[in-house]
Amino acid sequence: MDGVICDTNPHHSLAWKAFLKKFEIVATEDEFIAHMYGKSNSYILKHFLKRDVIGDEFIAMEFEKEALFRQLYEPEVIPIAGLLAFIDDLKANGVKTGIATSAPVENLELILSKLPLADKMQSLLSSSDVIHHKPNPEVYLKSAANLGVLPENCVVFEDSHSGVSAGKAAGAKVVGVLSTYKKEELPVCDDYIVNYKEMSYEKIKSLFES
Known part of the structure; x- marks a missing residue:
């Protein structure tokens, strides 16, 4: 979802900076690129x-930071260019689709309240639906199971190193979305896009024919 459906990372940066300021921590953009996105x-x-944050403390900290993000991003939710038309093309050709995000369910609900996607998805998974987070493939294996499709017959769209690694570990084809990182900064993908303007059902189909 983040960096794939919407380019949310700039707003996540703002939210993390505001949250970390409480602890007198000033993070650079390079640190966010390496350790946040x-x-x-x-x-x-x-x-x-610099320590483990678990249990009730983690729940409270996560909720505070993500509430900051939702407050900042709620007025500005827009999809990455061409996404909605691409999904309509997939649905017209009978493709099953799902969202598999590491974000909290409240963030997923925010995006779905702003974009016409919910009724086009046959699987919706957020951080609370998995035990192991990306780069572990659990979220993609569960998504494939929800869709009733073998992982090797799925295509994952991902913008981060951990996400691409998770998709590849699941055995899926992976399309790198270059909203956050450059092509050379991601693990090798089956294809790469800047946005969805040139993406289509036929291009997805071709990934399985080469």
């Missing part, structure tokens, strides 16, 4: 606070 909140908190 595509990472789970448990990893991010552990990295920046």
Whole structure:
């Protein structure tokens, strides 16, 4: 979802900066690129606070930071260019689709309240639906099971190193979305896009014919 459906990472950066300021922690953009984008909140908190954050403390900290994000992003939710038309093309050709995000379910609900996607998805998974977060493939294996499709017959769209790694570990084809990282900064993908303007059902189909 983040960086794939919507380019949310700039707003996540703003939210993390505001949250970390309480602890007198000033993070650089390079640190966010290395340790925030595509990472789970448990990893991010552990990295920046230099300790494990678990249990009720983690729940409270995560909710506070994500509430900041939702407050900042709610007025500005827009999809990455061409996404909605691409999904309509997939649905017209009978393709099953789902969202598999490391974000909290409240963030998923925010995006679905703003974009016409909910009725086009046959699977919706967020951080609370898995035990192991990306780069572990659990969320994609569960998505494939929900869709009734073998993982090797799925295509994952991902913008982060951990996400691409998760998709590949699941055995799926992976399309790298270059909203956050450059092509050379991601693991090798089956294809790469900047946005969805040139993406289509036929291009997806061709990934399985080459």
